[in-house]
Amino acid sequence: MNMKLKKNIALSESGFVFDPTTGDSYSLNQEAREVVRLMNEGKELSEITDYMVSIYNVGRNDFEKYFFDFASMLRQFRLLEDEQD
């Protein structure tokens, strides 16, 4: 599983996201910014989880639940590239 934001999505350091296709804009919190950065670096879920649980006070299962919820929102907003299995 490898997810990335679409190439034309603008992402600022402060977590402001702009989709030029729709004109919609979004904001991300710190944790979401880190997850998106790792996703865009091509990291797998297991690698993203390893990193996040090493930095943050969260368990693996809990993080995975939140990750899937976050990914579903990115998908809902149509911000992801076509996903590859």
Place this chain on the structure above:
Amino acid sequence: MEKKEFERPYIKKIRAGVPSKFGMPVQAEPVTHIDGVPVAELITDFGSPLFVISEKSIRRTYREALEAFRSRYPEVQFAWSYKTNYLDAVCRTYHSEGSWAEVVSGFEYDKALSNGIKGSQIIFNGPEKSRDDIVKATENNSLIHIDHFDELYMVTEVAETLGKKPRVAIRINMDTGIYPMWDRFGFNYENGEAWDAINRIMMTGKLELTGLHTHIGTYMLAVNAYAVAASKLADLAVRIERKYETSIKYIDMGGGFASRNTLKGAYLPGRDTVPSFDDYANAITGALLNSEINPGRLPLLILETGRALVDDAGYLLGTVLANKRLSDGRRSTIIDAGVNILFTSFWYEHEFYPAKHTSDHLEETTIYGPLCMNIDVLRESVAFPLLRRGDNFVVKRVGAYNMTQWMQFITLRPAVVMIDEAGKPHIIRERETVDTVTHNEIVPTHLKSE
């Protein structure tokens, strides 16, 4: 290295141009304690979900309401509306403050007696009174509020049989300028039916007409409707005195004062729009004092306020079971309290609060109960922080009607705890068990296992 506090990764769509023009804060502040007792401790000790009642809040609200009326009118009496919350501990709290009992069935009547209220301080309302109920109320010298002519004739017959003169009032419905007009209780004022009933009572001489009663509606936001109703009852009292040279002892304005809950579809929250006790008191007492009633013989003013007195005192505590995304991306949270125990969620936008701080991010959330029924929706849409499975929440203002209209359905009904004025919790109704439900069931012999 110490790990950083984690907040779930979150993306929020920025919507320009649709802020609330009133800039009202969304609910995010947690409710961690009730009357000084930690919510988590209450749930650990008494289970989840759990109803909690604040005795302090009951007494404070009651005294505030009483003061609003007593400071404007010489004689005022509250009668606790049993159907609003007839848990014995709640009723006894009101009775200890001096409140009489207002009941609408034989069951409630017996409950009032068992709570130590004198028969003469029980007001018997409602369209359903059996002959046995009337006999009992007559023997106990209770105040019988007659709802229709069939009842009037039955009470008259009981009076003849017992050789006693029951104390009665008639219930009167009327146009107070509000819609819908409640005309199902009592005799109508405008079409002359109420006056017919009064004439009937006065001419037979078998009943003692002590009062006039009305119940103009529920969750009444228009205080002027009470002024109109009080004027019309005062007008009847004056006509009775003129024609029969007898004074009405009391005028009973019923209930219907709104609590600070927000009705579904309301644009502004109830806590900002609901009239105060002073507003209601001003309207009612102003109308009575300005009427043609002889100031030397002002009748006792009785109020049967329920909802506005007890709603704030009740809390529902519970636990999150799960979170999930709906097909359109909306978040939903499933909790362990359903519409069967929070009956008022059918007409209120109840206020849900987390029991501890979890996140500053709020998300539009649908809150579902645990029932396997599509209608089990407690809030269609509320800005709510993400709570995790096992986190607790608090619903405010649930003291009215939920602990009487709740249904045992799929799950068992929870315990109810009252926190006394010293901050000590007391269990006032045990959590139900399977035995509570099956106790009255009988299995035919041929279906019993060997």
